[in-house]
Amino acid sequence: MARLELRDITKRFGRVAAADRVSVEVADGEFLTLLGPSGCGKTTTLRIIAGLVDPDEGEVLLDGVAVQHLPAHRRQTAMVFQSYALFPHMTVSENIGFGLRMRALSADLIRQRVGEALALVELEGLSDRYPRQLSGGQQQRVAVARAIVTRPKVLLFDEPLSNLDAKLRERLRLELRALQQRLGVTTVYVTHDQAEALALSDRVAVMFGGKVVEIGTPRQVYRTPRARVTAEFLGVTNFLDGQVAAVADGHCIVQTPLGMVEADAGLGVRMGEVVTLSFRPEDVRIGRYEGTAVTGRVLHASYLGSVTDYVVESGGITLRVHEAGGAARAPGEEITITLPATAAIVRGG
Amino acid sequence: MAQAAAAIPQVTRAPARRRHESLVDVLLLAPGLGYLLVFMCVPLVQVVLRSFGLLAIGEPSQFTFGLYREVLANKIDRDSIVFSLYFALGTTVISLILSLMTSALLQVRFPGRFIISVLYKIPLVVPSLVAAFLVLTIIDQGGIIARALQPYGLGWPELVHDRYGLGIILVLVWHNVPIMTVILSAVMSGIPHDITNAARNLGASPWQVFRNVTVPLSLPGISAASLLVFIGVFGAFSIPSLLGAAYPTAIAVVMSREVLDRANWGLASALGTIVTALSAVLLYVYYRLIRRQEAALR
């Protein structure tokens, strides 16, 4: 168990900065997710933590001790690879015991710990199989068992669920989270799947172009993102430009073409400033409620099962609106919508 | 994608570390490359120098084109080059046709495919001399075919030691088809089935698929295999020396005679340089073609 800290980590590949002054702190036992689009530098950051890539600049600290000069095999991190990287010439139990053998533990202890790990991931019967004789989901569990059995200070995951089908992915997601909480091990998890990030993490670090643009709890990054790219990456959102009309104790009122909307003013918002608001489709309600209500016309409707996704036009602005239940509305229908009681102010591009 | 990128070792490193890494590279490369430098490059350079009269053995050294003039003036030498080119080309073309057919058919599942895929590789491990012997027992005047035809009063043409080198080509084809087939099958099995299936789905007959999809996509393998076989056969010694006629003879046979019978290292070196230069030119042309192909595919 340990506290992990990255300080100004930078890594360039030629002209590409795969990690650009990345600074993150992960508390003891915390589950942090690095979330971002493909090529944003998540894997690079993870591999720097594991010591598989040397940073050009910056420090990696474990419990306050700089470890960036330690070779990979002495880092006491354990990684679950996207490809699982199971050794094809070793059985399941040999794979799981590998890290313990490297630490020269006694054969008895290794057998005992491997048995525990197998039980933990519910693979007891498969200990003598070879990786090629396992399904994708089983291979994934072996990879997890192999990582946790060494009792690492930090557990690292690089998109461990991305090779599995949707159903299994969802189930294993829950199992992983439960396992991590049971072990209480500090964890850094890489994914480009926002749903996964939100479901698993204590905190999410959103990365773009090698930079960490935002860190917060799943609720914070989803509901009140600070960066426009975060809002965009974490699902469907509405952007609305406006001018700050009033500021008071952490809140402000923004004058938009559609009317007044209240927003969180955490970022030193000034009177008269032009800002962009972001709010989720499910925060817009169909019908007249307390708050700013406007009339609009349905341009397009798609039924998604749990919600219906409407594209609504009002005063030359199109908004996405999600309604759970409710009557089906046809394109062309006039409706009244109520803007959310509070929205997020986002900055950048 | 991320995996592919991750597989590339890091490029940016501190200078001291980089120097250390280069030293490791050199140390690792030294045994294999050092050996080749000493036992291949040095003798090769000697051959080239000797072909210009330098480093001569048992004669005064002096730069001269005399040896080349001698080669060009001598009908036996000239004919040996032409003859070698002739059977190398013949062997390559025939082997290519046969191995294209074989490897395309080997992509199809059929009963006993595994056995065939082992059997066809037998010639790979058969020494050329053994191949010559085996084929000799079949196609020679006293061979099995001639014997089988005799009762019916049918004659069997002279295939061994004949002017046209048919026996030579036959044995060389026997020996080279498996080499080409190994290369071509590897390339063909690398073509995604989706692509051939898509072509089928778009209405192409099996032959059209072969002609318009499989062959073009195998082109890198085809050209590499052809080049390899051509150059290999062009300098072949044992089979032409055993199965060839007294005249014309292969260039390698002429060279061995110069060396072994006359100890005329100079002339052999001139011939060797010609063979090497020809191979090098072919290799160069091949690389140019490949480069263009790769550029076109990008």
Next chain:
Amino acid sequence: MNRSWIMRGAPGRWMLALGFFTVASVVLIIPLIVGVLWSLVDPDAGWFPPAIVPPSLSLANWRAMLAVPEIGQAFAMSFLIAPIVTALCAALALPTGYALGRRQLRARRTIELLVLAPIILPGIVLATGLGSMFIRLGLSHTVAGVVLVQTVVLLPFMIRIVAATFEGVPQDLIDAARNLGASPWPLARDVLIPLVRPGLFAGGLFTFIGSLEEFVLTFIVGMPYVQTLPVLLWAYLGGRSSIFTYAAVVTMVLLVPTIILMFVAERTLKQEYLAAGFGKV
């Protein structure tokens, strides 16, 4: 391809199989059988046209192999040289192949060309160069000289196969091992070497067979004192009056081990290794 696109349905496949087996027996099996028969011809009865099969068979030629010293000596010579050449090639190719397969090299193109050269160069050209060089070094007509020349032509195959094998090890596996605490030596012993073992085995086999078969360089450098089986075969087939019966015996002695090795190793001698050896110019 579970659905053949060339011939649909079972009858087509059986036809294809029939075709393949017919061609294989005419082109491969019959010559082998005739070769065996020649080695079993009774020297007293001979095997003269128009007999399709020898009038009587005997083991006389095989007994002669033990009686005729040169066959036994050539056999011993071949099987003395092959393991030495294999060991030498392995020792030289391991580090170099590792570097080519796993490290970022600046002059990679040039190095690859250098390794390719002996495969492309006609043996007779190399023999001409090495022949005169070895005369000067006093290596001509010696076993050491023959070992050295054979290594020149076989080393490139070994290097290429070793390099391809090392290249084929996924980086993730190495990273995973390091991540789990493997320092360089255990990493090599427990992960890298087990993963490359089939490739190294294939390379060794390739080299061993290659050495048994090598003729031109052995002939020119070793003549007439170092006589391996192929050199003897050449003598029986062309050099002196051809002695088919002895040639057949030598042929079998050369063929049987290589074919057995090939069948045994079929699973390890994967297409990739062969293609790495021959293909990819």
